[in-house]
Amino acid sequence: xxxxxxxxxxxxxxxxxxxxxxxxxxxxSELQWTIDAYTLVLASLLMVSGSTADRxxxxxxxxxxxxxxxxxxxxxxxxxxxxVLIGARMLQAVGGSMLNPVAMSIIRxxxxxxxxxxxxxxxxxxxxxISLALGPVIGGALVGISWRAIFxxxxxxxxxxxxxxxxxxxxxxxxxxxxxDPVGQVLVVVMxxxxxxxxxxxxxxxxxxxxxxxxxxxxxxALCGLIFYEPKRREPLIELRFFRSAPFAGATxxxxxxxxxxxxxxxxxxxxxxxVRGYSALHAxxxxxxxxxxxxxFGPVSGRVVGTVGPRIPxxxxxxxxxxxxxxxxxxEPDTAIAHxxxxxxxxxxxxxxxxxxxxxxxxxxxxADQAGVAAAVxxxxxxxxxxLGVAVVGAVTSAAAGASLHTSFAQASHTxxxxxxxxxxxxxxxxxxxxxxxxxxTAARTADQLMxxxxxx
Numbered sequence: 001x002x003x004x005x006x007x008x009x010x011x012x013x014x015x016x017x018x019x020x021x022x023x024x025x026x027x028x029s030e031l032q033w034t035i036d037a038y039t040l041v042l043a044s045l046l047m048v049s050g051s052t053a054d055r056x057x058x059x060x061x062x063x064x065x066x067x068x069x070x071x072x073x074x075x076x077x078x079x080x081x082x083x084v085l086i087g088a089r090m091l092q093a094v095g096g097s098m099l100n101p102v103a104m105s106i107i108r109x110x111x112x113x114x115x116x117x118x119x120x121x122x123x124x125x126x127x128x129x130i131s132l133a134l135g136p137v138i139g140g141a142l143v144g145i146s147w148r149a150i151f152x153x154x155x156x157x158x159x160x161x162x163x164x165x166x167x168x169x170x171x172x173x174x175x176x177x178x179x180x181d182p183v184g185q186v187l188v189v190v191m192x193x194x195x196x197x198x199x200x201x202x203x204x205x206x207x208x209x210x211x212x213x214x215x216x217x218x219x220x221x222a223l224c225g226l227i228f229y230e231p232k233r234r235e236p237l238i239e240l241r242f243f244r245s246a247p248f249a250g251a252t253x254x255x256x257x258x259x260x261x262x263x264x265x266x267x268x269x270x271x272x273x274x275x276v277r278g279y280s281a282l283h284a285x286x287x288x289x290x291x292x293x294x295x296x297x298f299g300p301v302s303g304r305v306v307g308t309v310g311p312r313i314p315x316x317x318x319x320x321x322x323x324x325x326x327x328x329x330x331x332x333e334p335d336t337a338i339a340h341x342x343x344x345x346x347x348x349x350x351x352x353x354x355x356x357x358x359x360x361x362x363x364x365x366x367x368x369a370d371q372a373g374v375a376a377a378v379x380x381x382x383x384x385x386x387x388x389l390g391v392a393v394v395g396a397v398t399s400a401a402a403g404a405s406l407h408t409s410f411a412q413a414s415h416t417x418x419x420x421x422x423x424x425x426x427x428x429x430x431x432x433x434x435x436x437x438x439x440x441x442x443t444a445a446r447t448a449d450q451l452m453x454x455x456x457x458x
Contacts (some may be wrong), residue, residue, distance in 0.1 A: 001161040001309050002066065002099035003127045004134075005154050009038070009073075009092065010387070011135025011292075013268040013280050016147040018274040023147065024082045032200045032395040035267065035295040036388045037086045037446065038194050041093035043384030044189045047237050048180075050380075058109075059171045063162055065098025070158030076151040102378045104360065109172050115307045116241050123304010124359045143281035144257025178305025184230055184237030191222035192385065199392035203400040242378065245447040247311075250435030251359045254315065255382035257424040258355045260390030261322045264421050265291075265348060267391050268398065269329075276334050276410050290342055299325050302357040311358030315432030318358075321351015323425020330418035333409050359383075393420060 017031050025028070053061035072092030107124060111117040142149040198215035205212050223365065226325035231234040243249040274283035302314045328340065343448035360379050394417035401413035 001164065002062070003124065004131050005069065005080070005157045005161070006096050006099060007127065007131025007232040008135050008138070008281075008414075009096075009151075009154060010140035010263075011131060011266065012142070012150040012153070013038075014270045015136055015285055016143050016150050016209065016340050017267075017270055018087070019143050019147040024085075026082050028084075028123045028395060029200050029204060030082050030398040032267075032391055034087050034089060035263070035391045036196055036200065037295070038093045038096070039263070039384045039387040040192055041090045042097050043381050044185075044192050045094060045097035046381040046384060047188065048185050049097040050105065051237070053102040056174060057171050058106050059165060059169050061098050062102045062106075062169070062271065063165055065095045065102065066158050066162045066165070066326075068092075068095030069099065070095070070155055070162075073151045073154035073158065075149045079148075088249075100319065103381070105171065106169065116358065118307035118361050119300075119303050121360050122300045122306070124360075127299075132380075136288045136292065137282070137340060138285075140183065140280065140282030140285030154397035162321060167218070179235045181233060181237035182229075184226065184233070186427060187222045187226045187229065189225065189236065191219050192388070195219040196388050196392050199389070199396050203396050209246070220244075231320070241447065243449065245444040245448070246435045247444050248378075248447070250431045250440070252378060252382045252430050254319075254428050255359045255379055256386035257427045258318065258322065258352065258359070259383040259386030260393070261421045261424040262352055263324065263387035263390035263392040264417065265326075267330075268394055268417060270333065270411060272414065276296070287338070288345055291345040291349035291352075295345055295353040296299070296352055298353030299356060302354045302363075306355075306358050306361050310436065311361065312432060312436035314354040314358045315436065316429055318351045318355030319425045319428030319430075319432055321347050321354065321425070323351075323422045324429065326418050326422035326425060330415050330422060332347050332411050332414070332418075336411075339431070351425070362408035385452075390421075393417070 014033060017034065020026060020033055020034060026034075049061065049065070069092055072088055072090075072095055075088035075091060076085060079088055104121075104124070107120050108117065111120050138153060139150050194215040197214050198219065202212050225240065227240070230238050230240050243252070246395060256358065269288065270284065273279045274281065278289070304316075304416075305314050323343045328344035328347065332341070359382075394414075397417045397420065398410065398414045401409070401416065
């Protein structure tokens, strides 16, 4: 249910972007911030939320997250301006950061058998498809009343999830509490915030302006600070030694690429269907149902395949599906045939449905049980970073090409952005081949031995 409300929130808000734009006379960059303010805060806090749940108790942190997310949804529904809406979205994200990695940590500690765990993660990942399927339809219907109603739908789901958690989910925590890493947390926030801000505001302020260049420098400096500082801590916010495992590092990069493609797909497609083709929010939502339906069907299928033969086949299918769909959409015009669009939506849904489970399973399998929250948070952080960068990059590229008029030039202006998303699919295929062979498995085994030997798993 936590994944459902977070997934619904992403899909529904995308459907509502044209209505928010009309109500507040918002610019493209403000629409980008409506999405990225949420994903950016979420990505920044997932690591600390995962380790906090391991330390204080997963159910306790999970319920606090549900409460904050529900309150943030209420504030979004009454926002009087774009600025307030963006602020309320950030509050939502604070709560959301306590949900998915903690839920995954609970699954990791409940299912000890690797095959059962992969299948459970497949079911969990299938909820992504359910939220994608419900989001456009529910969102389209609610936007017909008011875009504010899209946030109200989270409130009953959140309250029910709080009650069910109290009734059914057993409390668990790591055997040994991890220390807080405030310096690492600040460096993560600075790195991500400055990078995303620079990408979103670059087209308006100019890529060579002192502000934008300075932000890129700050982001790079924060990254260097993390690389230098974190290994010196006994219990770092980000355990960089995890990345010595090729499967783990590959899954992290694949997560960034896959969710950048998904977020870019939703952002571009929503504006194309409503702003260019003039469809209502409900009509646009119904057109994207093939994508959501395929993701819902093939998420659990991917879990079974991973549990039986490993992650390589699902990763290759996922990368090919995402890349091929983006190629099909890289030639769209205002009058492109609906059959052409539907084919691309079907293919994207199949690819995305296959990609989620191998990412998550690789992230948490083989890691020490008491580090499950941190490992799951790395995977979730990668997803959110991907979503933030996806919206920021495709929005910046398309906005720069389209100029002031979305209606007349958006389709042509989006072509470069679609090719970028096709490149994400190609990267997934390459890494899927590279990180699932004998060499990659060897690096994973050596990394596990090193972590055990240095006390990380103690």
